[in-house]
Amino acid sequence: MAEARWVAVFNVQELGKQFQRSRPVAGWDDQGNALTLDRGAGRLVKANEQPGFVAVRESAGYADAIPAPPGWTVRWCRDGADDIVDPVVGFIEDPHVDGGVPLIADLEMSIIRDLRTMCVDERRRGRQPILMPPNNGADQ
Numbered sequence: 001m002a003e004a005r006w007v008a009v010f011n012v013q014e015l016g017k018q019f020q021r022s023r024p025v026a027g028w029d030d031q032g033n034a035l036t037l038d039r040g041a042g043r044l045v046k047a048n049e050q051p052g053f054v055a056v057r058e059s060a061g062y063a064d065a066i067p068a069p070p071g072w073t074v075r076w077c078r079d080g081a082d083d084i085v086d087p088v089v090g091f092i093e094d095p096h097v098d099g100g101v102p103l104i105a106d107l108e109m110s111i112i113r114d115l116r117t118m119c120v121d122e123r124r125r126g127r128q129p130i131l132m133p134p135n136n137g138a139d140q
Helices: 113-119
Strands: 006-014 016-025 034-039 043-047 051-059 063-069 074-076 084-096 097-106 111-116 128-132
Touching: 006 034, 016 034, 084 111, 097 113, 111 113, 113 128
Parallel strands: none
Antiparallel strands: 006 016, 006 051, 034 043, 063 084, 074 084, 074 128, 084 097, 097 111
16 A cells, blocks of 8 residues: 655645645654745755645645546536636556546646646535546547
8 A cells, every 4th residue: 555645735726715735744843843845945844834835734645646538628617608628648656546637738727636626626616526538539
């Protein structure tokens, strides 16, 4: 069985919206504090001393990722509202989810996120995600 993976979770404000962002835990200090990489300083820092720190959580245990064939999308549906369609760029292996988890290009935020973090996004809350395979010209 794979070793547990941990992430430090931070509240982040961008473009007037607040959401949570995770950073991988790179190690632990002698007192048991989670350490994350501060890219600007080029060193490890205590996660709980960084702005916006919320908690340290066990991650889903992603091990590998594969690119998605062109054409895969996630369609976010809700009665009475236009669907939102996001491109799938890959799939990540997750030992807790049979078949893996889609990686989605959030074009509005210009980032790649997994399906679970997209489900809590304010624009998509209350919508049902449906994974759509490539059409391959079947209706033409």
